């Protein structure tokens with residue numbers, strides 16, 4: 308019920324919503340409306356109530372709250388259900404547990420903090436309380452495992468698009484994508500994506516797309532401090548994390564429908580390449596870990612953009628090479644981008 312009340316209040320924006328209207332639309336009594344409004348106020352929502360006018364939402368607390376995020380989702384979008392945790396080991400681990408026990412496609416696990424956040428290539432993901440966004444979406448695509456791996460590219464696009472819309476309207480900087488799926492603002496990494504899949508040779512049981520966003524973080528652990536930034540540090544503005552979660556899910560839904568329809572990335576290649584931070588730039592391709600790779604494991608070339616399968620096309624002395632994600636890391640010649 309609180310999801311529905313918040314949906315009406317968010318939709319009304321700065322307008323008042325009459326108690327009578329809420330009763331009729333939600334099929335509940337005046338006392339019930341009053342009870343839910345009181346509960347929301349206790350949770351930190353600032354609600355103005357004026358007799359003869361009704362209720363108006365003035366401020367939402369900076370906390371992740373499942374019903375509130377759900378109230379901002381597209382009615383026909385991919386995500387319809389959010390499972391919220393204050394603290395969890397890893398939203399990817401929880402989403403995989405849910406998927407194993409039959410949870411349908413479209414459930415999103417969100418947490419305010421992770422105690423064992425996982426990054427790519429066995430790294431950890433710093434996940435302090437209340438500043439970042441940690442979330443994992445369960446998918447069950449009717450695609451091959453290879454086609455399914457493209458969801459990571461689409462998640463990066465959805466994050467970049469939503470961050471631009473939600474957080475960069477007042478700023479002169481805009482998000483870019485560092486292949487395959489890091490989002491950068493001002494050259495700083497503000498988002499990482501870890502997709503995990505359970506599949507057979509030609510059948511996908513499920514995929515979990517885990518998205519970590521540095522939203523309002525002010526500082527970072529020493530080991531990532533030179534590379535990482537947050538949306539707030541780079542734009543100078545505080546991020547409405549709940550709105551950003553909903554905007555990402557709403558954007559991802561459209562891209563995911565496209566992938567199911569076309570079965571490759573042909574419909575977004577131009578859009579993705581338009582946001583690619585390394586496009587037409589000299590890049591180094593590391594076949595080992597970046598920190599420990601030997602000279603023989605590093606190649607150099609100019610990044611051209613992705614192909615319909617999401618591979619990065621790199622022009623080198625040997626011609627155009629297709630670099631496949633998961634096998635390598637790509638860095639700029641003089642730094643991370």
Ligand code: BTN
Nearest residue numbers: 397399425426427499500517519
């Ligand atoms: C990367 O190394 O760039 C990927 C980081 C992915 C982190 C996110 S946070 C939400 C989800 N849960 C995890 O444990 N990891 C992903």
